[in-house]
Amino acid sequence: MSDKGDLTISSGKKLYACGNKRPGIVTTSVPKCIRKRPRSSTSSTLHVSVGRSDATVLNPSDRSKVISVNRPEANAEHPTAPTRIRRIIDDSLHLSAWREEDLLLSSGVGKLARVKLSASPALEAKRLWAVSRLCRNFEKAVSIHLGSCWANTFEEFLLCHDGVDDPIIPGDERIVSFLHSRLHAKKVSSLAVEKIVGTLIPLVRRMREYINQSCEQVQESDILPTKIVVKKHGSRVKLSLNDTTVEVNAEHYEKLRHLFKLQTSYVQSGCHNDDDNNFESAAFALLCRYTAAQGGTFNTVAGHHAALHGAVFDVLRDGMGIDVECFASPLNCRWHRYCSPFVDTDATFGSLGSFFDFTPSEGSFECNPPFDEEYIFRTVKHITALIEAAERASKALSFVIITPHWPGKTSWENMAGCPHVTHVEIIPLREHGFLEGAQHAKQTQYRIASCDTSVVFLQSKSGRKKYPITQMFLSALRLAFRPHQELNQF
Numbered sequence: 001m002s003d004k005g006d007l008t009i010s011s012g013k014k015l016y017a018c019g020n021k022r023p024g025i026v027t028t029s030v031p032k033c034i035r036k037r038p039r040s041s042t043s044s045t046l047h048v049s050v051g052r053s054d055a056t057v058l059n060p061s062d063r064s065k066v067i068s069v070n071r072p073e074a075n076a077e078h079p080t081a082p083t084r085i086r087r088i089i090d091d092s093l094h095l096s097a098w099r100e101e102d103l104l105l106s107s108g109v110g111k112l113a114r115v116k117l118s119a120s121p122a123l124e125a126k127r128l129w130a131v132s133r134l135c136r137n138f139e140k141a142v143s144i145h146l147g148s149c150w151a152n153t154f155e156e157f158l159l160c161h162d163g164v165d166d167p168i169i170p171g172d173e174r175i176v177s178f179l180h181s182r183l184h185a186k187k188v189s190s191l192a193v194e195k196i197v198g199t200l201i202p203l204v205r206r207m208r209e210y211i212n213q214s215c216e217q218v219q220e221s222d223i224l225p226t227k228i229v230v231k232k233h234g235s236r237v238k239l240s241l242n243d244t245t246v247e248v249n250a251e252h253y254e255k256l257r258h259l260f261k262l263q264t265s266y267v268q269s270g271c272h273n274d275d276d277n278n279f280e281s282a283a284f285a286l287l288c289r290y291t292a293a294q295g296g297t298f299n300t301v302a303g304h305h306a307a308l309h310g311a312v313f314d315v316l317r318d319g320m321g322i323d324v325e326c327f328a329s330p331l332n333c334r335w336h337r338y339c340s341p342f343v344d345t346d347a348t349f350g351s352l353g354s355f356f357d358f359t360p361s362e363g364s365f366e367c368n369p370p371f372d373e374e375y376i377f378r379t380v381k382h383i384t385a386l387i388e389a390a391e392r393a394s395k396a397l398s399f400v401i402i403t404p405h406w407p408g409k410t411s412w413e414n415m416a417g418c419p420h421v422t423h424v425e426i427i428p429l430r431e432h433g434f435l436e437g438a439q440h441a442k443q444t445q446y447r448i449a450s451c452d453t454s455v456v457f458l459q460s461k462s463g464r465k466k467y468p469i470t471q472m473f474l475s476a477l478r479l480a481f482r483p484h485q486e487l488n489q490f
């Protein structure tokens with residue numbers, strides 16, 4: 001591990017500069033006090049501020065010491081994000097035309113050119129109704145055994161889908177195996193499990209049937225745009241189509257509009273993002289899809305959508321050249337290029353499609369997958385294949401994977417034992433936090449972590465040479481992860 005790096009770090013009033021390596025970015029050497037700070041340190045007067053993010057404030061009583069960094073201005077082809085949304089989106093990343101093209105060509109969106117890249121608002125409203133109904137019945141069937149955990153379990157139930165029959169509702173076989181493994185783990189008797197399966201499977205089939213029939217009824221004219229009624233109430237925006245209403249924070253609504261406009265400037269999705277009507281229809285369909293995936297209108301948990309702080313993304317961007325999130329949604333992405341689960345609703349907001357269809361040959365990427373063993377297995381398998389291809393081509397490829405620290409669980413041991421791992425950093429429970437999974441819908445934005453987190457670096461040889469994982473970088477990363485609850489009013 002080397003001690004060199006190029007992050008911006010301030011200690012009190014003194015800025016430790018060691019030269020400008022990239023335009024607009026002040027490069028500094030690390031102060032000794034950071035190098036010497038023990039990994040478990042819980043208090044500090046040091047601050048890290050990189051870019052326009054929600055800066056890491058280590059000593060809230062002394063915010064004046066947070067420094068900012070000058071960034072290059074936007075160019076004409078890259079619309080600037082309004083100041084009011086810069087807390088939740090970093091628009092300082094202007095990818096070169098070459099990088100944009102390379103990302104698109106290696107993405108699901110680029111490869112699956114014939115996939116429909118728009119969703120019907122009417123159909124998404126019906127899917128949301130069906131999933132919400134399923135959620136109510138799931139609660140009735142399992143809450144007696146799982147208590148308040150039922151809601152999180154329902155979200156995990158939806159996560160086990162394979163996307164074959166429906167983008168959200170899992171197939172029968174997966175449902176049966178999910179219910180057996182989850183309920184047996186909670187010591188529910190085999191008889192009770194069979195009863196639950198017997199209640200839920202017919203209902204799931206009816207809901208899938210209902211969605212399929214609705215799908216057939218949707219005419220070409222129902223595909224974007226549809227007239228959506230939009231009402232603003234203070235910091236909230238309500239979007240309605242007939243009797244279905246979805247809500248979002250005004251800040252996130254503006255973020256969606258910005259991503260939509262940006263996508264227009266690339267015109268890669270095949271959609272014509274050219275008027276408000278299109279935007280409102282696309283935003284309504286998107287909100288219905290994610291509300292459904294997060295448990296439905298009846299109960300939104302969104303435990304698997306928690307995001308890293310903006311300050312963590314800034315450290316990853318400046319320290320390792322990371323410019324793409326491998327697991328995201330248009331609601332929680334930090335940058336305008338990201339992978340996400342639903343290409344039909346998300347591509348018009350800049351998504352590159354599913355991470356498992358994304359095959360970049362070089363560059364650096366952030367991966368914060370849903371905290372689920374199967375996802376972690378698949379992610380590591382996919383990354384291993386990509387790094388092996390990069391080794392053969394002598395390309396620099398790096399991934400940073402953020403997961404719960406789960407020693408003893410096979411998915412975690414498999415990841416930590418991967419031959420391409422260059423470093424594993426463990427961040428203790430009390431020393432970090434995240435942005436809420438339902439950040440787009442909640443008033444409070446930040447929460448503390450519920451377990452230790454591991455940050456695992458996987459790199460090709462050239463990737464390791466280009467971006468060695470330095471002590472200075474790791475110190476800045478840990479500072480950026482620190483809990484942010486004091487910033488909960490926005």
Ligand SMILES: C[S@@+](CC[C@H](N)C(=O)[O-])C[C@H]1O[C@@H](n2cnc3c(N)ncnc32)[C@H](O)[C@@H]1O
Binds near residue numbers: 306356366367
């Ligand atoms: C823990 S959150 C990550 C939030 C944030 N983008 C970050 O990186 O900190 C996991 C995200 O994975 C996304 N996701 C689920 N399946 C996916 C897939 N196949 N490809 C890409 N993203 C996916 C979900 O939409 C969810 O927002």
